[in-house]
Amino acid sequence: xxxxxxxxxxxxxxxxxxxRDWDQFHSPKNLACALSVEAAELLEHFIWLSEAEVQRxxxxxxxxxxxxxxxxxxxxxxxxxxxxxxxxxAAVAKLKVNARKYPVSRVKGSHKKYTEY
Amino acid sequence: xxxxxxxxxxxxxxxxxxxRDWDQFHSPKNLACALSVEAAELLEHFIWLSEAEVQRxxxxxxxxxxxxxxxxxxxxxxxxxxxxxxxxxAAVAKLKVNARKYPVSRVKGSHKKYTEY
Amino acid sequence: xxxxxxxxxxxxxxxxxxxRDWDQFHSPKNLACALSVEAAELLEHFIWLSEAEVQRxxxxxxxxxxxxxxxxxxxxxxxxxxxxxxxxxAAVAKLKVNARKYPVSRVKGSHKKYTEY
Amino acid sequence: xxxxxxxxxxxxxxxxxxxRDWDQFHSPKNLACALSVEAAELLEHFIWLSEAEVQRxxxxxxxxxxxxxxxxxxxxxxxxxxxxxxxxxAAVAKLKVNARKYPVSRVKGSHKKYTEY
Numbered sequence: 082x083x084x085x086x087x088x089x090x091x092x093x094x095x096x097x098x099x100x101r102d103w104d105q106f107h108s109p110k111n112l113a114c115a116l117s118v119e120a121a122e123l124l125e126h127f128i129w130l131s132e133a134e135v136q137r138x139x140x141x142x143x144x145x146x147x148x149x150x151x152x153x154x155x156x157x158x159x160x161x162x163x164x165x166x167x168x169x170x171a172a173v174a175k176l177k178v179n180a181r182k183y184p185v186s187r188v189k190g191s192h193k194k195y196t197e198y
Numbered sequence: 199x200x201x202x203x204x205x206x207x208x209x210x211x212x213x214x215x216x217x218r219d220w221d222q223f224h225s226p227k228n229l230a231c232a233l234s235v236e237a238a239e240l241l242e243h244f245i246w247l248s249e250a251e252v253q254r255x256x257x258x259x260x261x262x263x264x265x266x267x268x269x270x271x272x273x274x275x276x277x278x279x280x281x282x283x284x285x286x287x288a289a290v291a292k293l294k295v296n297a298r299k300y301p302v303s304r305v306k307g308s309h310k311k312y313t314e315y
Numbered sequence: 316x317x318x319x320x321x322x323x324x325x326x327x328x329x330x331x332x333x334x335r336d337w338d339q340f341h342s343p344k345n346l347a348c349a350l351s352v353e354a355a356e357l358l359e360h361f362i363w364l365s366e367a368e369v370q371r372x373x374x375x376x377x378x379x380x381x382x383x384x385x386x387x388x389x390x391x392x393x394x395x396x397x398x399x400x401x402x403x404x405a406a407v408a409k410l411k412v413n414a415r416k417y418p419v420s421r422v423k424g425s426h427k428k429y430t431e432y
Numbered sequence: 433x434x435x436x437x438x439x440x441x442x443x444x445x446x447x448x449x450x451x452r453d454w455d456q457f458h459s460p461k462n463l464a465c466a467l468s469v470e471a472a473e474l475l476e477h478f479i480w481l482s483e484a485e486v487q488r489x490x491x492x493x494x495x496x497x498x499x500x501x502x503x504x505x506x507x508x509x510x511x512x513x514x515x516x517x518x519x520x521x522a523a524v525a526k527l528k529v530n531a532r533k534y535p536v537s538r539v540k541g542s543h544k545k546y547t548e549y
Contacts, residue, residue, distance in 0.1 A: 086286075087204070103307075120270075121234050154289040235476045246457050324520070324527070336541040350471050354471035358465060380515065385525060402504075410445070
């Protein structure tokens with residue numbers, strides 16, 4: 082498998098679910114729950130860490146974090162497949178929206194939300 | 199831009215942050231918070247929907263959901279870049295771990311967690 | 316300790332943190348992260364369950380869920396204490412706001428968001 | 433209404449849902465989703481703030497945060513009611529568990545998880 086391919090991951094996840102007869106559980110709502118829970122598990126690693134501590138994560142901690150990153154991406158691809166959404170196209174489109182919402186001249190160096198300007 | 203390219207998105211997000219002088223806010227911890235919040239915004243669309251209602255989402259609702267999918271992927275790529283993690287490789291590796299944790303012969307048709315078998 | 320007392324829990328949590336010298340970690344931001352992670356751990360129990368399965372949770376599963384409910388309340392009280400917010404008063408005030416946002420005559424039997432009417 | 437009373441909030445939420453015929457939507461799973469989303473909305477206020485900025489929140493921002501605190505407590509009480517769990521008792525019980533998991537002599541000044549000692 083070409084590890085760089087989104088499309089391969091999408092198909093592998095389909096096969097994974099079919100082999101286990103898990104398609105019945107993979108409703109968009111359930112997958113959205115799972116995605117949110119995985120994102121929280123990723124966040125869990127950072128809750129009590131200072132910026133400095135984040136800069137010196139041990140390799141084993143880094144590996145645990147990479148596993149959570151993997152989980153988030155897997156559920157995002159699976160959910161998108163179920164909804165007929167291409168996550169990369171969605172990301173490219175959203176980045177364009179963000180560029181309009183947050184023009185450089187206006188937001189430089191500020192973290193206000195676009196509704197707060 | 200090749201919209202299918204993860205690498206292009208990673209570099210576009212770098213430029214996006216640099217132009218706005220937002221790199222100072224993009225610590226891994228802040229980005230992990232943002233990712234988790236975006237995943238929840240995606241989930242928000244499904245909270246009160248039945249399975250049947252999810253099957254007949256309007257195009258405008260589908261578009262809103264795609265925007266949230268885009269946000270989740272953008273923050274996941276940005277966070278991964280900051281941590282030096284390749285999210286696709288992490289996903290492929292995690293899928294292999296999951297295949298070992300959940301062998302077909304054992305879990306077919308069941309949604310128990312691997313710790314519950 | 317009077318188990319019904321919010322105030323007692325607030326003070327117990329203060330003592331708990333002080334005794335462990337954990338006050339240094341209990342910034343509002345960190346506590347908001349922890350609260351969000353605990354809410355996700357609570358949600359985790361329900362991801363793959365059908366409504367019918369939720370109706371027949373085993374006592375041991377119910378106990379695990381109650382522990383997560385406890386964690387959410389503990390972090391909510393602790394975060395509120397740090398911010399000088401009374402969570403009960405905030406809940407009563409928000410319930411009044413919700414009553415105005417969602418007048419019975421308008422929303423009866425519908426789960427639309429108030430912005431969608 | 434006695435604003436300090438958990439029990440009053442529980443009953444008010446019951447009435448609120450009944451009047452709107454919303455009981456049909458208030459399954460434990462849906463409420464657990466809603467709780468998680470509200471906790472994320474609370475976290476959203478803190479994503480990009482430094483510790484110093486959190487110390488000087490404006491009154492209007494503080495009010496927005498208090499509204500989210502209220503939402504989290506409302507959904508926690510409603511979910512607990514549906515599950516037959518008393519959240520205060522759950523919190524008291526969990527605090528005792530935590531005291532055993534994290535004995536002062538062992539954890540003083542450290543934020544490691546109990547599984548990491």
